[in-house]
Amino acid sequence: MSETELQPPESEGETQLDEDDRLKPEFVRAVLDAVDAGDAEAARALVDPLHPADIADLFELTPAEDRGALAAALADMLDGEVLAEMNDYVRETLIDALEPGQVADIAAELDTDDAVAIIEDMDDEDQRAVLRALDPDDRAAIEAALGYPEESAGRLMQREVVAVPEHWTVGDVLDFLRADETLTTDFWEIFVVDPQHKPVGTCALSWILRTPRAIAVADVMAREQTLIPVDMDQEEVALRFQKYALISAAVVDPDGRLVGMITVDDVVHIIQEEAGEDALLLSGAGDGDINEPIRESYSARVRWLVANLGTALVASTIIAFFGGAIEQMVALAVLMPIVASIGGNAGTQTMAVAVRALATNQLTQSNTIRTIRREITLAALNGGTIAVLIGIGAALVFGNPSLGAVIAAAMLINIVVAGLAGVLVPVLLERLGQDPAVASSVFVTMITDSMGFFAFLGLAVLSGLVPLA
Incomplete structure (x- = not known):
């Protein structure tokens, strides 16, 4: 028997997926063309072999303006299993187009946790209408689950147990x-x-x-x-x-x-x-979902950009203070962005590690000091390596060994400070009961930029490389 004969036959649904288990663009186009042509039967025939998760993907890949027509064509396939697999924003749009009785029928098919996921994001009035349409047992179970805090075990659990x-x-x-x-x-x-x-x-x-x-x-x-x-x-x-x-x-x-x-x-x-x-x-990108409404994405992102603008003024103030020194040597202006950029990247590396460690309970009160020492050691090693490279490069390019020494020292200081800030800021926010992932980047960026400029320009003046004014 040949190797080909030993292979199991490819199912009809699998032919619509690429090697990464994603729906092929030509398949999505074929379904939408059938819907546009008013041939709902042909659209259903194409979609029928798909797994509920793949049908959910089909709706997510469909342009927002075409989802209503697709939902109408596939109405009998738009069941609880499909909605449970669907992106929250896409599901919310489709749920809004259904009658409360239809939503109740779908919710009744699901375990409590999946039914709650569908109902919890609805407006209060629509939510009450759906709950009224449910039978008493299902309504009591879902109302009890909705009484627990969002993102809690009570919302996540299913009440059907043996x-x-x-x-x-x-x-x-x-x-x-x-x-x-x-x-x-x-x-x-x-x-x-x-x-x-x-x-x-x-x-x-x-x-x-x-x-x-x-x-x-x-x-x-x-x-x-x-x-x-x-x-x-x-x-x-x-x-x-x-x-x-x-x-x-x-x-x-x-x-x-x-x-x-x-x-x-x-x-x-x-x-x-x-x-x-x-x-x-x-x-600071908010939910970061490509299906999120533009207004919500704008609101989530712009407030952090405004906060970033405020913290950037701190660095600008430091630069203005050393304005006279910068005028005396153009090379300072050329090299300043390098100090800030490398420090920012170093701080981001440490911050990402710290936030992940906090999220996974790897970083706790019992090992905070050890973690800080570890990150400072890493920062010193990284800082020393980068300082040697930038110091030699600046000395050769500008023909000024003193300038090379100054930027090398500034780079070492800034990377060590960045490492310290990258771990301390998330830890302090977590100790204060705040989500360390939310505001850490704003504060770490402010610290690394400000310290980078201050260390570089301050050392340039203290070393006598340039006068303050």
Whole structure:
């Protein structure tokens, strides 16, 4: 048998994806052409083989002005699974175009966490209309989840769990799983609870399947488990899943009672969101989503640019103070941007490491001093290397060894200060209860620019290279 014959046949849906599992441009164009031609049946035939996540991608790749027509053509495919996979901004636009009853029907198909993700961003009036259209049990579950803080475990969890008492046998559990048709279909662990509905252990499905029916659940369950408080921030939840290699975890209320569970598929999304969020906050780019409305993107970005303008005035004031010295030697003006630029890059490197370490709990109060010493050591090594290079280069280019020595010393000072600022600013913001990713870049840039100019121009004057005025 040839190697070709051994390969599994490529499914119809896979032919629409490129080697990176992205929808091919020609496929997207074909679907939109069918919609433009009014041939909804042809559009549905093209889209039918796709996974819900790929259908969500199709809507995200479609221009905003064409999404309404695409949604109308694929109305029967626009179900809860597709909306749950969709970009928040794109989903919000489509949800706004649906009737409350339609949204309620979609939400009823989903687990609590996915239903909440769809409903939570709606306007209060629309949200109430959707909740009224739900059946009482679904409405109560979603209202309870919406009562928890945003980005908390309560919002992230699904309330559909499999919980059994510890006095049951494995046979009792198997009979229960087979008989109760209302149980959630996606779970990996069974939670064992006491009479107060407090979790006392867990049983993996594999243990249940491999254990004789007569054995008590209490004899095979794992009593050690990771419990997630209902008000825990989702970033901390993700860190616990990563640290303890969890597949699912029980969520408990303040009294310790089981109220839901979080599964690893939800945490994967959170890890991706939080990582991207921190990177964007460092740059002051807001959500950084290409589907975000222009007005919201403008508002998020311009306020940090205005703040940056204010901090830039500090550096400008230092330059103005040494204006007379700069006039005496043009080379100072030529070399100033190099000192500031290299210092800024060094500060950004250290700041990125510090913010990530804070976000992943690698940098804590117990190792802050050691981390600061480490970053200063790195900064001194980097600064010494760059100082030698720029010092020799400036001396050769301008034929002035004193100028080379001055810029070398200034470069070393600025990179060391940049390393110190890059770790201290995020740590101080975190200690003050602020998100270190939000404002760190503004302060670190101000410090490196100001110190770079002050050190370079100040050393030039102190060394007698140029007079102050």
